[in-house]
Amino acid sequence: MPQFVSGVVQRRDRPVSVRPKWREVRAVEVVRRMRGGAQSHLMRCDDGHYYVVKSKNNPQHRRVPVNDYIGTRIAGLIGLPVAEPAVVYVAPPLASAIHFDHEQTNLRQTFEAGLSFGSRYVIKPWEGLILDYVPSELTHRIRNLRDFFGILAFDKWTCNADGRQAVYWRYSRQKLLTATFIDHGFCFNAGEWNFPDAPLRGVYGRNDVYSQVTGWPDFEPWLSRIESLSERVLWETLAEIPVEWYAGAEQEIATMLHKLFLRRSRVRELIWGFARSSRNPFPRWKESIC
Numbered sequence: 001m002p003q004f005v006s007g008v009v010q011r012r013d014r015p016v017s018v019r020p021k022w023r024e025v026r027a028v029e030v031v032r033r034m035r036g037g038a039q040s041h042l043m044r045c046d047d048g049h050y051y052v053v054k055s056k057n058n059p060q061h062r063r064v065p066v067n068d069y070i071g072t073r074i075a076g077l078i079g080l081p082v083a084e085p086a087v088v089y090v091a092p093p094l095a096s097a098i099h100f101d102h103e104q105t106n107l108r109q110t111f112e113a114g115l116s117f118g119s120r121y122v123i124k125p126w127e128g129l130i131l132d133y134v135p136s137e138l139t140h141r142i143r144n145l146r147d148f149f150g151i152l153a154f155d156k157w158t159c160n161a162d163g164r165q166a167v168y169w170r171y172s173r174q175k176l177l178t179a180t181f182i183d184h185g186f187c188f189n190a191g192e193w194n195f196p197d198a199p200l201r202g203v204y205g206r207n208d209v210y211s212q213v214t215g216w217p218d219f220e221p222w223l224s225r226i227e228s229l230s231e232r233v234l235w236e237t238l239a240e241i242p243v244e245w246y247a248g249a250e251q252e253i254a255t256m257l258h259k260l261f262l263r264r265s266r267v268r269e270l271i272w273g274f275a276r277s278s279r280n281p282f283p284r285w286k287e288s289i290c
């Protein structure tokens with residue numbers, strides 16, 4: 001098991017530095033509050049882009065920004081369409097104007113200033129259409145529907161404790177929609193950093209996005225990329241985020257990432273568990289055994 005010592009993960013082969021090396025952007029305007037349990041906010045930043053920003057003290061869990069960044073980055077590395085993650089600095093004057101409620105404690109809190117997780121808005125608000133939901137009768141207008149097969153493999157690997165979330169967008173003159181996968185804060189079982197697998201965890205709410213699956217080749221190239229991912233990539237991803245996001249839990253996150261690495265060989269088994277579930281998500285599957 002890797003040991004986290006003074007910013008370095010000690011492995012059997014060689015040490016890997018995890019000293020942060022992130023590139024941050026600065027929030028310059030709070031646009032509006034977004035939907036969702038983390039009570040994130042859309043902000044305009046100094047790089048000209050808009051980001052959905054989650055505070056470290058969000059109502060869900062302080063580990064959500066860590067999960068969201070690592071999950072989003074890894075999903076992108078295996079070739080899935082995700083919103084670009086970023087470290088966003090929110091200055092005290094901006095943060096003090098943002099409040100959110102903790103339902104469990106009935107406390108009203110101020111957005112914690114400092115370094116926050118940001119997910120780049122897929123397009124600028126005036127450039128086209130962005131939807132949170134597409135009804136079944138319009139599924140055929142999603143240009144990258146096959147990517148739902150890849151994100152299923154990813155969500156099974158990372159034990160995403162939330163249902164699969166996506167946004168759908170197009171530029172003003174386009175007709176087809178593109179799905180971009182968002183919200184990875186509940187990967188690694190949210191704040192628990194463990195992997196209690198279940199067949200219906202981390203799946204999209206409707207079967208229609210999986211209707212064209214006929215067998216294992218449909219999960220390529222993502223499945224093979226997960227199975228061949230090096231452990232070093234996980235540590236390098238950790239190095240992109242501020243240590244303050246997981247301060248005091250350095251050994252826990254090192255242990256979690258090592259277990260994630262070891263789980264690569266179980267992804268097919270986990271997908272097959274979903275295939276055999278009561279959802280019957282793959283009616284066209286041609287194989288009878290895993």
